[in-house]
Amino acid sequence: MSGSAPGARDLGLRGDRFPPLAYEAMTPEQRAMVDAVLAGKRGSMQGPYNVLLRSPAMGQLAQAFGEHTRFNSSLPLRLNELAILLVAREWTCQFMWHAHRAIALGAGLPEAVIDAIAERRTPDAMQDDEAAVHGFCTELLATRRVGDATFAATKAAFGERGVVDLMGTMSYYTLVAMALNVDRYPLPAGASPALG
Known part of the structure; x- marks a missing residue:
């Protein structure tokens, strides 16, 4: 399930209660969050991002925090x-x-x-x-x-x-x-x- 129209940028977003969003229909803030996730070490929109996009300012902070906790922790x-x-x-x-x-x-x-x-x-x-x-x-x-x-x-x-x-x-x-x-x-x- 993708939520993108034919020919649209397919982010592979999935969801149930939160239907997948299409990149072309997103607000500039939502697109900025998508671009940040895809430019980072995860490179994928799988997981909580389709939900977090509903509050893109919080989602942007959360995804940056998540990247730090996953890839820059002092723990192995x-x-x-x-x-x-x-x-x-x-x-x-x-x-x-x-x-x-x-x-x-x-x-x-x-x-x-x-x-x-x-x-x-x-x-x-x-x-x-x-x-x-x-x-x-x-x-x-x-x-x-x-x-x-x-x-x-x-x-x-x-x-x-x-x-x-x-x-x-x-x-x-x-x-x-x-x-x-x-x-x-x-x-x-x-x-x-x-x-x-």
Whole structure:
């Protein structure tokens, strides 16, 4: 589903409650957001962007924040993706899980860790840095706070910047999960929901 007329610029936008927008029908602010996303490291309009285009000033800020959290975090990609998967699991966000499971595997996150998260289990074996991210994220998601021991362990592992970068990743991907779930954003053709 594209929403673009024949011969129009096809952005591959998809949606359910928010019908896909056509580039030619967008406001200048919406086009500026599209152009910024496509010029950045993501280079694709898949995911929350069709929703965020409805508020292009906020969407522009959000997409820039998202690019920073995904590509400029002080945390290694494997750990950043672990945090994203924990947020996707918390929100049962099927598209986010589908997209980031593959990225996490490619970044070296063990499949056993990913499968345990999908099943809402604490993984049996994790590297120390994975355990620090898992502990921080799961405690923050469950209690909306972290205790002194969890904070100290996360700070010792990643420094103060790492703690802040981890919270930034979690916060951006919470917005993504909300947008995708509210929209009922469809999985790619042939994909089945992986989270029960």
